[in-house]
Amino acid sequence: MKRNRKSKQPPSRKVGLPPGSLVHVGEVKIDRPVISLIEYDDLGLVERQFESVDDAYGYKPTHERLWLNVHGLHDAEMMAEVGRRFGLHPLAMEDILNTHQRPKIDDYGDYLFLVLRIFAYDESNHSLQSDQLSMIIGKHFVLTFQERVQGIFQPVRERLRAARSPMRQNGTDYLAYALLDTVVDRYFLSVDRLGDDAENLEDEALNRPSPALLSRINQAKHETLQMRRAVWPLREVVASMQRPENAFFKPETRLYLRDIHDHTLHIIESLDGVRELLGDLLDIYLSSVSNRLNVEVRTLTVLSMLFMPATLIAGVFGMNFHDMPLLAEKDGFWISMLMMAACALFMGGLFWRRQWLKRNAG
């Protein structure tokens, strides 16, 4: 009955610590953190990978724009080094490390700090996994921080490698847009899986109600709510990125953000549809259980009906009248047996035709 309630867990290790301390709060989902870095401009592109702070020692960027992606957040030293290099505020660093953030956008003047959630549907146990994605958008760099390797940004990397792609021509704001677009597009997949789950649950609630179902209904509700909570604030986030006073996005890119905003609304509406479906499931389940019981009682009552005429006939021929038909006949007993069987069959047939022996209602 215990449910996966990661999102509810408080940043408990932090209580009592001074704010801004660099402690990773959350599950460790990867063994060794990996930093992958792409430098690029319209002229060229360089890719590098670091696995520790030492790797990056003495490294100097050679192109105008830079995208640094971190997989795994629990190497405090490495994270501190990244924060130092890019001049990130302690609060931003703390939020990156604490993976229980609500999606939000914070403007730190020199850069925008974005928190999003990525969802992946785990086929093995039909549940939704949620990771935090933090993004720092500066004038010349984009930093992304993920809890583990999921490969969702692979297509963006491919497009970046293509020499003449618009992504190379445009600034880091376009790169940030492309990353955000990829994340939001993936939400559609998760919403679809939630929708399929809800329909399967409805099927089962109607046809095979079992107590275990109830906790699965609750889990589905919980996941839908969890996803809604992750997408709902995104509306605001994207809207604030679109505003003209936001200096990080060029007017051309803002046009593209409008598209993401539409998708966000679309996802929220679909989630609300799933929630409505799930909302009815409890009633359907409860009434389905109750109906099955009633159907069983009906079947039992029908069965007991079949004995009634036979019992009456036996009683009749057990009466002590001096003058009774059949009693003296040779096959009297068997005739009475036949009468009993005939009555039972007749009634059984009657009930069969009225479908009162079926195993489901209605």
Place this chain on the structure above:
Amino acid sequence: MKRNRKSKQPPSRKVGLPPGSLVHVGEVKIDRPVISLIEYDDLGLVERQFESVDDAYGYKPTHERLWLNVHGLHDAEMMAEVGRRFGLHPLAMEDILNTHQRPKIDDYGDYLFLVLRIFAYDESNHSLQSDQLSMIIGKHFVLTFQERVQGIFQPVRERLRAARSPMRQNGTDYLAYALLDTVVDRYFLSVDRLGDDAENLEDEALNRPSPALLSRINQAKHETLQMRRAVWPLREVVASMQRPENAFFKPETRLYLRDIHDHTLHIIESLDGVRELLGDLLDIYLSSVSNRLNVEVRTLTVLSMLFMPATLIAGVFGMNFHDMPLLAEKDGFWISMLMMAACALFMGGLFWRRQWLKRNAG
């Protein structure tokens, strides 16, 4: 149990492609795309049809205002050509081709881009079909893009052909208004069908509850929600077209838009009425199934009651008292039989009058 969930399907073929790629996302609903073009001004009107890019080669418009309508969106080359001729932004082109858009209005400076949904009630399977209608409103042209031929704009064409109609005198903003008005007017028909469906479902839920009904109730809910989602953002769309700073609509035409705004509100209210009706249906259905079972158990109990006095009488005359009435009489047996029958008939009559043998409750 699988429901038509087109609207939930994500623009899945797009994931990973660079934004702005011209790929048709959605069902192909027509064999060959057709472009029909009407040029007009107060002096005259010319109509033409193109079935391929070649047809239109070297074509030059001769009148001031132009309405181009495309049926079928999957001919990428043709679509690209249209986009090039009218200088449409890649994002607009992408949205036209991806038929899973939410209704919206985007101002691209030189033209307005509108996305709407058209609804058609399919009589054969009592379900609502939804197509996307994209509209580009420029100073001198209106472009409309539909997924298939439905003939909904036929009356507008007729009015345009009438030499002295206000449509010929007025600009493309009036044409756009007329097209929008036609679309919104058709919503009323769909809302009505949904309302009729809801009432039929209520009838069936009360009188002929069956598990199949449940999925039909869900489908009706889904369709109502889907339609509401299509009409709800239209409010905003029309409101933004009415604003004085919107340069595409003349003040005279804005007066007419007010009318469309009222109709939109009217439709939303009607849809909410239908939804309220549907919301109760689940309870009615579930309780109707349960009542039918209870009525059947009542009937069975009544039937079993009829045997009780007869069985008692048989028991009584089976007692072994030395001195008992009737036993020695010649017709004693038949008299006891008559007593049994009389008791059963009497009780049956009693229950009949109390209406406990009826097949429905209450």
Place this chain on the structure above:
Amino acid sequence: MKRNRKSKQPPSRKVGLPPGSLVHVGEVKIDRPVISLIEYDDLGLVERQFESVDDAYGYKPTHERLWLNVHGLHDAEMMAEVGRRFGLHPLAMEDILNTHQRPKIDDYGDYLFLVLRIFAYDESNHSLQSDQLSMIIGKHFVLTFQERVQGIFQPVRERLRAARSPMRQNGTDYLAYALLDTVVDRYFLSVDRLGDDAENLEDEALNRPSPALLSRINQAKHETLQMRRAVWPLREVVASMQRPENAFFKPETRLYLRDIHDHTLHIIESLDGVRELLGDLLDIYLSSVSNRLNVEVRTLTVLSMLFMPATLIAGVFGMNFHDMPLLAEKDGFWISMLMMAACALFMGGLFWRRQWLKRNAG
């Protein structure tokens, strides 16, 4: 099961016609249209009636202020003439004739155009009738258009005839206020009837549940919703009339409009109370039906219990022991009969005291 759904019917005859065409859309509720006209100022008052366009030929007003009321809207020629005389915009004319409008206020510069709904409770079939009232408020004239003669403005007419009434001293804005006040005051009557109906329905749902009740509950819900839809936009309408930039109402009159605004809120709150009451009715009805069935099954079970001891006693005296009491006694049989009756009476009394033979639950 078919319900009166007038309000949902679309302006269907209009589909395809150019906007602004003068076609009456809606039920014809009166035989012959009548125009009654009152001219007045502080000095005098003249009343006239026209039944056709010809009657009014060459007519010239002689007083400063004018109130023209039209009963019946289907005489297209007469309506067109009225529109022409007062310079009404085609869209306003169209809205007057199409009696399925949502309440609204449109400012046409020279005059305000108001649409309201009038409600009348039809005692014969306990249903709410709804008519459209259109009002044109100009600087020197007020025009009102009703679907039929209802006499609701009779008190206003009386007050107007009184030479020294404030209505004569004040401008047409005060007249418009008085008419509006009369309409809103009548809403209270309808709300009260709806409230009474809801309470009667609750009574019946508890004590005499029948399938017919369900459709009456639905009708009551529908009517309450319909009335709420008519009053809800009125809030906005009256609020916009109160605004200082509204040039049609003098500051003194605006003070009075505040009162109407309060009444509107009051009515909405009362309607929401009725809706809450109705919202529970479905549950009460469904559970009432179910309880009646259960009570009947309880009664049947009690009855069947009465036979049990008798049947057992009969069985006991039917045993074949060689040595049994009573069997040989002369009145043994009758003593056994008495035992049976005594047992049945004892149990019956027991159940009676526990109130298990009552016809209702609890």
Place this chain on the structure above:
Amino acid sequence: MKRNRKSKQPPSRKVGLPPGSLVHVGEVKIDRPVISLIEYDDLGLVERQFESVDDAYGYKPTHERLWLNVHGLHDAEMMAEVGRRFGLHPLAMEDILNTHQRPKIDDYGDYLFLVLRIFAYDESNHSLQSDQLSMIIGKHFVLTFQERVQGIFQPVRERLRAARSPMRQNGTDYLAYALLDTVVDRYFLSVDRLGDDAENLEDEALNRPSPALLSRINQAKHETLQMRRAVWPLREVVASMQRPENAFFKPETRLYLRDIHDHTLHIIESLDGVRELLGDLLDIYLSSVSNRLNVEVRTLTVLSMLFMPATLIAGVFGMNFHDMPLLAEKDGFWISMLMMAACALFMGGLFWRRQWLKRNAG
């Protein structure tokens, strides 16, 4: 089943009368109206009482500030005189006399006009009584109008009589604040009684469900709603009094109004808690009734079970086998009787232990 629905009654006597006519609309709750007057400033205080217009003839105030309180509103002449003396607008007078007003604040320039509702819990029939309190706040006077004598302002009078109390030092705005504070503080008492009622009803619904309970639940819902409607607009009223542009309240007093605003929010939240509790009561009641029926059917079924083995034993010893045990024994009959009793006792004990003979479920 008829409920106290005073608040829904329309100002029905007014329909048709010109607005602003001085007619008392509402119940007459007191025999003779009484006017009590307190004149005061920091130097002294004079109290007087008038029972008719004549009493006040020639009366001239001698202190700077004045509080006039009227109990009973049906003496039209007296009310008119009060209105004349203080220059009250006819609309304000009309609202004072019509005791079905919604709480509101109207700014008439020279004075503020406030309408509130006072609630009193009537212990005798566990119902909430609601009276209207109208307040006129001028620069130098405060007028209060109540439907009957309730003594709620007694503490304010006491404080006013104390020579050095802040109330004497401060202006009429502070007096108005003190009166308002007293009214709002009393709301807490009523909310508490409603909360206690709701909990008692829940107790009864669980343990002693009876049809009468349903109407009491409805009454409690209605009263909670009625109170919420009276407190909800108060939020707005107090907020508008706090605004800097409101010239009637000095900045020092505005600080105190903030407190009343907080209390108002507190009361609304408590009321919403009560409403939530009441909202579940219908479900609890309905299911409690249904469970009691089911428990009774269970008891009956258990009872009928007790007869089954005895009936079988009687049948067995009634069989006609030539060779059967016990039949020939002297105490055979009594042994069979013992067997029957033993079986019944054994089964009864079994059911007793499983608690299937208890009178409540669970």
Place this chain on the structure above:
Amino acid sequence: MKRNRKSKQPPSRKVGLPPGSLVHVGEVKIDRPVISLIEYDDLGLVERQFESVDDAYGYKPTHERLWLNVHGLHDAEMMAEVGRRFGLHPLAMEDILNTHQRPKIDDYGDYLFLVLRIFAYDESNHSLQSDQLSMIIGKHFVLTFQERVQGIFQPVRERLRAARSPMRQNGTDYLAYALLDTVVDRYFLSVDRLGDDAENLEDEALNRPSPALLSRINQAKHETLQMRRAVWPLREVVASMQRPENAFFKPETRLYLRDIHDHTLHIIESLDGVRELLGDLLDIYLSSVSNRLNVEVRTLTVLSMLFMPATLIAGVFGMNFHDMPLLAEKDGFWISMLMMAACALFMGGLFWRRQWLKRNAG
């Protein structure tokens, strides 16, 4: 059935008293009030404790910044002295002493006045305790008032003692932030306990429904609502502290407040999740009780079925046919007994396999 409803209790002792009187309203939760004081700046820190007014006589602060914490509020003299020393407004003092305040922020010009609620989960009776925390934030001092010693600010004290902590470097606004952060972080713990409780209740509702559960469900609902009421206004409070025009918080500190704002939203969302879970519990409980009854009736019906074939067989062999099988056989009686047992076993086995003898449904 009586629930802990402290929060609903009105400031009843205050009714009738002049506003601003220093009377402690609420439970006394501690024996002797204790004042602990920390003076600090970047150079040093001094801690002192006072247990009465006399202790503090002649005390003069020696450092720039000061944090004074009061545990226990019922020593009127001590409180008055504190108020006098720091120049607190009578209204603020009154609100500190009345521990039934709604969370709020009041700007008194020289200082901010904050009211919060602290929650502690009492393990002994699974209920949530709520205390009031009042905070005065001045330019050079922070005052905190608690109802009892809970030690929640211990970590803040520790950090303050550390000579080089940012808390010593920063002003009182940072201290206020740290205190607020501590309070909000603790909310997460309470929310988690409420969530666990809700899941346990669901378990019990499904498996061990008992009437006592219902009141526990209500208590849990009440506590969740109570906590939501305490956190909801905090949103506004923190938002208003973040505004640039708020002079008490430096821009650097405002950045940190953004974090608290996010946490507040997070808590509200979690609470809403818990409420949704609790909202379904009533339905689950009610239907669980009903199902258990139905399962018991099913079991009884199954048991009664087992007797039916035996009773029929006994009846058959009790018939008086002259020529019947088995009757004359030596072991006839025992064969018939075997037949009865066989039938009962066969039917019992059948029902067992269909799981109709299980003690739970489905």
